Amino acid sequence: MSDPNMKEFYNRVVRIEQAHSMGYGFEAEGTLGRSFYRRTPVRRRPVFRIGVFLICFCFGMKGAIHYNMGAESYDRRVAEIEARGGLDAVQGFLMRSEPVTRLISHGIGVVIERSRT
Incomplete structure (x- = not known):
C-alpha cells in the first residue's frame, strides 16, 4: 500500500x-x-519600434496640419519655405504633401465629419 x-x-x-x-x-x-x-x-533597446513610432508621429502631425490649413494654403506655405534656400529648402522638402500626408488628412476629415453628424 x-x-x-x-x-x-x-x-x-x-x-x-x-x-x-x-x-x-x-x-x-x-x-x-x-x-x-x-x-x-x-x-535590447527597442530602436526599431522607436523609429517606426517617430515616422508615424511625423506623418500624423503633417496630416493634421494639412487638414487644418487646407491643401492649397499648405502647399503655398511649403513652397514659400522651399524658396528661402539653405536648410529651409530641406525643411520644405520634408514638409511637402505626399500621398501619405493627403491620405491622413482625408482620414482626419472623414472622422471629424462623422463625429459632427
Whole structure:
C-alpha cells in the first residue's frame, strides 16, 4: 500500500533537485547567495519600434496640419519655405504633401465629419 504523503514528499524532492540543477539556491533574506552572482540578461533597446513610432508621429502631425490649413494654403506655405534656400529648402522638402500626408488628412476629415453628424 502506498502512502500519499510519501508521494508528495518525493515530488517535492524532485522539484527541489530540478531547481538546484538550474542554479537556484535556497537563500536567507538579506544575504548574498547564488542569485546575487547571476548575470542579468542584457535587454535590447527597442530602436526599431522607436523609429517606426517617430515616422508615424511625423506623418500624423503633417496630416493634421494639412487638414487644418487646407491643401492649397499648405502647399503655398511649403513652397514659400522651399524658396528661402539653405536648410529651409530641406525643411520644405520634408514638409511637402505626399500621398501619405493627403491620405491622413482625408482620414482626419472623414472622422471629424462623422463625429459632427
